[in-house]
Amino acid sequence: MxxxxxxxxxLALVALVSAEExxxxxxxxxxxxxxxxxxxxxxLSAEKGAQVCQSCHGDGSQHAASGDPGLIExxxxxxxxxxxxxxxxxGEGFVDPQGNAHxxxxxxxxxxxxxxxxxxxELLKAQPEQLCAPCHRNVAGQFRKPFAHKLERRGAMxxxxxxxxxxxxxxxxxxxxxxxxxxxxxxxVDKRGPFAFEHGAAAVGSCTTCHQPHGSGNPKQLVRAQVxxxxxxxxSGVGNPGLGSQPPSFxxxxxxRYRNCTTCHVAIHGSNSSPLFLR
Amino acid sequence: MKKATPLLLAILFxxxxxxxxxxEPSVSLSLGYQWVTVSGSQDTYRSQVDExxxxxxxxxxxxxxxxxxxxxxxxxxxxxxxxxxxxRLQLVASRRGTYNLRFGYNRFRRVSTLLDFANPLQxxxxxxxxxxxxxxxxxxxxxxxxxxGKVISPLFAYRYARERSQGTTTIHLGQDEFLLxxxxxxxxxxxxxxxxxxxxxxxxxxxQGWRNQDGEVVFGLFPGAGxxxxxxxxxxxDVRLSSYGRKTSLDTDAxxxxxxxxxxxxxxxxxxxxxxxxxxxxxxxxxxxxxxSLVSFKLQRFFQSFQESALAKTTAQNWxxxxxxxxxxxxxxxxxxxxxxxxxxLSGWSLVQDLYLGAVNFSGERGxxxxxxxxxxxxxxxxxxESTATLTSPTFGPVSFWxxxxxxDQQFLVAPDAREIVVPGNQGGRFTRQVDRWSGGLAFxxxxxxxxxxxxxxxxxxxxxxxxxxxxxRLRARAAFRWxxxxxxxxxxxxDAENNLPGNGYDASSKDWSAELRLNPWEPxxxxxxxxxxxxxxxxxxxxxxxxxxxxxxxxxxxxxxEAGLAYRRGEVAGEAGWSKFENQGTRGYxxxxxxxxxxxxxxxxxxxxxxxxxxxxxxxxxxxxxxEAKRYLFLLRYQK
Numbered sequence: 022m023x024x025x026x027x028x029x030x031x032l033a034l035v036a037l038v039s040a041e042e043x044x045x046x047x048x049x050x051x052x053x054x055x056x057x058x059x060x061x062x063x064x065l066s067a068e069k070g071a072q073v074c075q076s077c078h079g080d081g082s083q084h085a086a087s088g089d090p091g092l093i094e095x096x097x098x099x100x101x102x103x104x105x106x107x108x109x110x111x112g113e114g115f116v117d118p119q120g121n122a123h124x125x126x127x128x129x130x131x132x133x134x135x136x137x138x139x140x141x142x143e144l145l146k147a148q149p150e151q152l153c154a155p156c157h158r159n160v161a162g163q164f165r166k167p168f169a170h171k172l173e174r175r176g177a178m179x180x181x182x183x184x185x186x187x188x189x190x191x192x193x194x195x196x197x198x199x200x201x202x203x204x205x206x207x208x209x210v211d212k213r214g215p216f217a218f219e220h221g222a223a224a225v226g227s228c229t230t231c232h233q234p235h236g237s238g239n240p241k242q243l244v245r246a247q248v249x250x251x252x253x254x255x256x257s258g259v260g261n262p263g264l265g266s267q268p269p270s271f272x273x274x275x276x277x278r279y280r281n282c283t284t285c286h287v288a289i290h291g292s293n294s295s296p297l298f299l300r
Numbered sequence: 301m302k303k304a305t306p307l308l309l310a311i312l313f314x315x316x317x318x319x320x321x322x323x324e325p326s327v328s329l330s331l332g333y334q335w336v337t338v339s340g341s342q343d344t345y346r347s348q349v350d351e352x353x354x355x356x357x358x359x360x361x362x363x364x365x366x367x368x369x370x371x372x373x374x375x376x377x378x379x380x381x382x383x384x385x386x387x388r389l390q391l392v393a394s395r396r397g398t399y400n401l402r403f404g405y406n407r408f409r410r411v412s413t414l415l416d417f418a419n420p421l422q423x424x425x426x427x428x429x430x431x432x433x434x435x436x437x438x439x440x441x442x443x444x445x446x447x448x449g450k451v452i453s454p455l456f457a458y459r460y461a462r463e464r465s466q467g468t469t470t471i472h473l474g475q476d477e478f479l480l481x482x483x484x485x486x487x488x489x490x491x492x493x494x495x496x497x498x499x500x501x502x503x504x505x506x507x508q509g510w511r512n513q514d515g516e517v518v519f520g521l522f523p524g525a526g527x528x529x530x531x532x533x534x535x536x537x538d539v540r541l542s543s544y545g546r547k548t549s550l551d552t553d554a555x556x557x558x559x560x561x562x563x564x565x566x567x568x569x570x571x572x573x574x575x576x577x578x579x580x581x582x583x584x585x586x587x588x589x590x591x592x593s594l595v596s597f598k599l600q601r602f603f604q605s606f607q608e609s610a611l612a613k614t615t616a617q618n619w620x621x622x623x624x625x626x627x628x629x630x631x632x633x634x635x636x637x638x639x640x641x642x643x644x645x646l647s648g649w650s651l652v653q654d655l656y657l658g659a660v661n662f663s664g665e666r667g668x669x670x671x672x673x674x675x676x677x678x679x680x681x682x683x684x685x686e687s688t689a690t691l692t693s694p695t696f697g698p699v700s701f702w703x704x705x706x707x708x709d710q711q712f713l714v715a716p717d718a719r720e721i722v723v724p725g726n727q728g729g730r731f732t733r734q735v736d737r738w739s740g741g742l743a744f745x746x747x748x749x750x751x752x753x754x755x756x757x758x759x760x761x762x763x764x765x766x767x768x769x770x771x772x773x774r775l776r777a778r779a780a781f782r783w784x785x786x787x788x789x790x791x792x793x794x795x796d797a798e799n800n801l802p803g804n805g806y807d808a809s810s811k812d813w814s815a816e817l818r819l820n821p822w823e824p825x826x827x828x829x830x831x832x833x834x835x836x837x838x839x840x841x842x843x844x845x846x847x848x849x850x851x852x853x854x855x856x857x858x859x860x861x862x863e864a865g866l867a868y869r870r871g872e873v874a875g876e877a878g879w880s881k882f883e884n885q886g887t888r889g890y891x892x893x894x895x896x897x898x899x900x901x902x903x904x905x906x907x908x909x910x911x912x913x914x915x916x917x918x919x920x921x922x923x924x925x926x927x928x929e930a931k932r933y934l935f936l937l938r939y940q941k
Contacts, residue, residue, distance in 0.1 A: 060365040065372045066396055066449075098745075099695055125692055125702045126752045126778075127743035142375050142392060156778055158791045158814040162832050162861045165882050167348050167892050167918060175358060175380035177388040177406040199459065199490060199509060200556045201576030201620045208408070208437060210461050210488045210513060215552075215582050215616035217648030217678060218717075224646070224680045225712045225731070225764050238857065238884050240347070240417035246888035248418050250853045253842040255766050258725060259850055260803020260841060263766045264714060266727045272845040278477065278529060279845075281418040284430065285472035293550075293584040293612035294652055296676060296717060299472050300546065300588070 043073045046085055057138055077104060077136070096136075102129040121188035128156070133186070153180045160235055169236025183234070203228060216291025220298065221264050222255060223290060249280045325364035325374075325941075330910060332356055332936035334383045340918075340928030343413035343428045349916055350411050351932055354383035358910070358936055371395050385409045400448045404441040410465070411435075415926045420477070420529055427925060430479050430529075435465025449498060455507060457492035468522060471546070473606065474594025476528035476539040478521060486515030486550070494558075504561040511580070513552040520545050526592065534595050535662060537602060541592035554580035568628040577619040586610040596656065599670055604658025611651045618644035632694025640686045648678040676717035683711040698746040706737040712764060733768070735760045748782035766804060767840065769797040790815040805852070808838035814861070824870040832861045836886070859884035872902035872940075889921030900938060910936030 043064065048055035058064050058073065067073050075081065077096055084093035096104045102124060123132070133152045134144045141148060150172050154161035164172050172178055180186075183204045184194050198207045205228045206213040212228075222230045231251060232242045245251035258267030272279045283289055288298040334356050338345045362376040371393045380387030391403040412433045416422050419429030440460040447453040466483045494507030521544040528539055556578035563571045588608040595602055622640035629635055652674040660666050690704040712731040741754035758772040773796050780789040792813035799806040814832025821827070836857040843850050865878030877897040884890050896914040903909060912934040920926040 060363075060373070062373060062394075065365070065394075099700075125690075125700075125743075126741060126754070127695070127700055127745050127750070142377070142390075155780070155789050155816070156791070158789065158816060158830065158832065159793055159812045159834070162812075162814060162834070162882075165861055165863075165880055165892070165894075167882075167890060171386055173380075173384075173386075175356075175384050175387070177380060177386035177408055197576070197620075199457075199492065199558070200511065200554065200578045200580075201558070201618070202578075208439065208461065211463060211484070211486050211515065213513070213552075215580055215614040215646055215648070217584075217612045217614045217650040217676070219646060219648070219678075219680060221680075221714065221727075222765065225682065225710075225714070230765065230767070238886070238888050238890055240414045241412070245853075245855050246886075250842070250855065253844075254840050254853055257766065257841070257843040259843040260805070261763060261766070261801040263763050263768065264712070264726060264729075264731060265766060266725065267843060268845040270845050270848070274844055274846060277420040277423060281420045283418045284420050284470055284477055284529070287431070287469050287471075293582070293614065293648075293650055294548075294586045294608070294610035296674075296678075300586075 043067065043071065045072075047074045047078075047081065050085075050088075054137055061136070062144070063136065097131050098129050099124075099127070101131055105130045122194060123186060123188075149179045149181045149186075153186070163233070163235035163237075166236035166238050168238070168240055168242050170234070170242075205234075212290045214291050217293045218296045218298065219291045220289055225264060247280070248282050249274055252282045325362055327939065327941045328359065328361040329939045330358035330360075330936050332358060332910065332934050334912075334932055334934040336383070336930060336932045338928055338930045341415065341427075341926050342928070343415055344918060344920075344926045345916075345928045345930050346411040347413055348918065349930060350385040350409060351930070352383040352385075356380075356382040356384055356934060357387065358912075358934070367393075369395075381407065385411075394448070397447065397449060400443075400445040402441070402443040404439075406437075406439045408437040409435070410437060410463075412467075416920075416923055425925070430468055430470050430477075433465050433467035435463055435467070435484070437461065437463045445496065448496075451498055453496045453498065455492070455494040455496055455505065457490075457507075457509075459490040460488070461490075462487040469519065470529075471519075471544070473541070473544075473590055474539055474592070474596065474603070475534050476530045476594075478528050478541050478544065479525035480519040480544065480546075481522045482517065482519030482546075484515065484517045486513065488513040501565055502561070502563045505559070507558045509556045509558065511552075511554040511556065513550070513554075515550045517548040517550075518546070535602075537593060537595065539593060539595055541590055541594075543592070544588075544590045546586070546588040548584060548586045550582065550584045552580055552582040554578055570626040571623070572626075573621070573623040575619070575621045579617045580615065582612075582614045582616075584610070584612045586612075599656060599659070601656065601659040601661055601667065601670065603656040603660075603670075605656075607655040607657070609653050612649065614646065614648040616644060616646040618642070634692045636688070636690040636692070638686075638688045640684075642682070642684040644680075644682045646678070646680040648676070650674070650676045650678075652676070674717075677715075678717050679713070679715040681711075681713040683709075685709045695745075699742065699744050701740065701742045703740040704738070706739075708735045708737075709733075710735070710764070731764045733760055733762055733764050750778075750780045752776075752778040763799055763801070763804075766799075767806060768799060769806065769808075770799045770801070772797040785820045787818040787820075788815070789818075803841060803850075806838075806840040808836075810834070810836040812836075824868055826867045828866070829864040830862070834859055834861070855887050857884055857886035859886065872900070872908060874898075874900040885921070891917075891919045891921075893917045900936075906940045908938035908940065910934075910938050912936070 044055035044058065064073050067076070079094040081093050133146060135146050136144060139145060146152060163169065170178050183196055185196050186194065188194055196204045198204055202213070228234070231244060233244055234242070237243060239246045243251055255263070255265035256268055274280050278284060286298045288295060288300055292298045292300065294300060334351070334353065336351050336353055357379055360376065360378040364374045365372060367374055372395050374393040376391050378387070378389040386406070386408045389405040392401070394400045410433065413428040415427045415429065417429060418431055438461070442458045444456045445453055463486050468479055468481045470477045471480055488511060490509060490511040492507050492509040494505055497504040521541055526541045528541065530539065556576065559575045561573045586609065591605040593602070593604065594606065620640070620642040622638065624636060624638035627635045654672040656670040659670055686706060686708040688704065688706040690702060692702045693700050710733045714728045714731070716728045735758055737756065737758045739754065739756040741752065744751040754776050756774045758769065760768065760770050763770065774793065776793045778791045790813065795810045797808045812832065812834035814830060816828060816830035818826065818828040834857060838855045839852050841850050842853045859882065861880065861882045863878065863880040865876065867876040868874065875898065879895050881891065881893040894914065894916050896912065898910070898912045900910045901908055914932045915929065917929045918927060
């Protein structure tokens with residue numbers, strides 16, 4: 022009986038293939054999935070006459086014959102990721118199979134994407150920040166601080182504005198600007214320079230030398246609450262001083278004028294006319 | 301903007317033309333009006349949250365397939381424009397074998413009117429501080445790939461960014477600081493054209509880009525600010541300004557080239573490489589005039605007016621190259637080895653001419669006017685070379701692991717102009733630093749339980765900035781458990797960093813953890829609550845400039861974040877409510893709480909109503925002028941098809 026069913030199913034499969042029905046014979050049982058899948062990017066990008074379901078689920082004739090869910094390949098987990106990567110594993114913007122922090126931590130494609138029935142773009146299960154937050158709770162918490170990049174539901178920013186979850190080339194899977202610079206200058210264009218007189222903290226460090234990128238309790242998302250403390254931590258000629266000069270002694274920190282360094286050193290990111298960043 | 305608006309309209313028109321022929325596009329639109337009331341500090345509210353009265357586009361989502369000859373798929377989403385502080389529009393469309401198109405428009409309102417930050421007049425209750433800004437940043441992005449999937453496909457891209465801002469700043473002149481008001485404008489055009497090569501085993505793209513950025517900054521004396529910040533006389537004379545004007549014009553050209561290649565000649569070997577070269581050149585002109593009663597200790601003169609003109613030219617040629625080999629080993633192991641190198645060479649030249657007119661010496665003798673000329677040349681060269689190797693295991697039952705080693709060599713050559721040096725020392729020279737990093741991780745997944753651990757240790761041989769670390773250790777853990785209606789997730793991180801060189805004494809540590817419980821007792825209903833704690837401490841020795849005494853600069857964050865909420869959705873009826881409270885007892889203590897509720901109700905034939913209410917409350921420890929409580933009410937009309 023099983024052999025007869027298998028032969029029947031195989032014949033049916035051949036017949037349907039020749040009829041160029043992309044979801045046959047699966048749609049005879051999974052009609053709802055097939056209808057929904059017709060507008061799926063995978064179906065739309067399939068070659069004419071291709072058997073769409075089989076490209077991921079393999080030969081389903083035995084499953085079709087018996088109805089046994091164990092006889093159909095359902096891509097998931099690490100093996101599912103390998104299957105996705107056979108198409109999505111090459112080229113700019115795609116996944117680095119080994120260099121990817123998510124895959125290394127066993128967070129595979131199906132953690133964020135759903136091939137069937139995604140409501141979001143890029144076949145995402147939910148909006149990017151809702152997907153990132155459950156695992157990156159401490160980072161999500163930083164966006165709740167008073168001074169933060171806004172990741173509100175209507176906001177213009179999302180986690181993937183700066184990070185490439187598929188594995189960017191830099192630390193923390195950070196994206197680069199088109200010109201290979203830090204992603205910050207893609208929006209903060211006025212801080213990009215180049216400046217004839219460039220602040221050393223940016224030239225030999227990075228934006229995060231002084232700023233907390235996600236959010237901070239300190240204004241300007243700075244890493245310190247007081248301006249003079251932030252500056253003096255580098256600008257102190259004591260111990261092993263590194264790069265950063267000691268301010269002259271007229272900077273009397275008992276006076277609020279001098280405790281607020283940027284009252285005078287206004288162009289702290291860089292200047293083209295003032296070596297001391299005064300304008 | 302004049303160039304970008306027709307582009308935006310053309311793209312929307314094109315999308316609409318397609319929609320006319322498309323079969324039943326799915327549309328979701330939510331549009332409304334919001335009211336915002338703020339009690340307390342408007343300035344702090346605008347700097348932190350910045351919602352406003354007015355129309356709000358809550359959400360527009362449109363998905364369409366089969367747009368005739370125009371597209372196979374089209375997805376349009378937008379939200380946030382109007383009273384919200386930022387908005388986004390995205391359009392993604394494609395037609396198989398013909399094109400892929402992505403378009404994005406973002407608008408950010410950036411307001412900074414801070415009360416107690418960099419405010420030398422805080423003790424006199426002068427709020428907000430003297431550095432304020434109220435600006436709009438607009439960005440447009442367009443990426444088009446023609447004939448995707450063909451062996452060769454052309455690529456085109458354009459990005460436009462524009463920022464307009466008005467605000468206040470200060471100028472340090474003649475032994476005092478003066479409040480200025482003015483405007484800034486900057487815009488950037490970025491064009492790209494290139495080719496992508498798709499050969500299956502080899503994927504490559506080569507792109508040539510041209511970026512141009514120009515801008516103008518204009519400032520004048522703020523009305524009534526001629527007295528300056530210092531009300532006391534200097535050498536028995538009042539320092540004051542009667543007029544001031546400054547204009548700066550900037551023009552930057554930056555051609556760049558990007559090449560990316562991924563090759564998989566055999567199944568077990570994958571190679572990827574990337575190279576970016578950029579050669580930016582910036583030109584700036586500045587003119588400045590000031591008149592009043594001013595003093596210069598440096599010139600040992602009183603003077604009545606000041607003129608400055610500056611001409612600057614800066615180049616910052618830079619390139620970055622990286623290559624990576626991924627090798628599949630027997631038994632499912634994989635080895636990745638990578639090398640990257642980054643080089644930047646900044647060369648700055650600035651000619652600054654200062655003219656001090658009406659000068660008298662400190663004893664009152666009329667002297668000649670003084671002209672000073674600065675022709676400064678500066679240079680900064682930076683080189684980073686990084687080698688990495690990572691071994692990844694296959695899954696052994698529920699377990700997989702990885703281990704990695706990276707070493708980074710950094711070299712900096714800083715050549716400041718002599719004029720930059722006020723107190724000799726530590727402003728130039730050659731600096732080198734090597735950082736070795738070991739890291740590893742483990743993942744465990746069994747049924748509904750998953751656990752991830754990763755550890756990192758950095759060791760550096762020396763520092764370049766005083767806050768660079770010589771030793772860093774970080775441990776992270778994540779766990780999740782799902783059982784029936786219950787989901788539990790927790791994360792934790794512990795970080796210790798130090799640079800205990802004599803006289804430096806840098807020591808920092810942070811610990812944070814959070815846990816979330818989510819319950820789904822009935823399909824339409826979800827309840828959640830989370831609690832987290834964070835603790836950050838850092839200390840480093842600093843030297844006070846006025847006494848040369850050494851003291852510790854301490855910084856502390858110590859607080860908790862609690863959140864709870866519920867969501868209900870059944871058919872067209874949906875509701876959501878949430879509460880969060882952030883408390884920090886650290887150096888800058890505050891309580892920040894938020895409460896919100898949202899309700900969506902159907903009317904008929906896809907039409908519905910929505911209502912949203914939110915409250916934000918901020919209280920800063922020991923500084924009540926910054927506190928505020930803001931309430932926001934939003935009524936929405938919803939349409940769905």
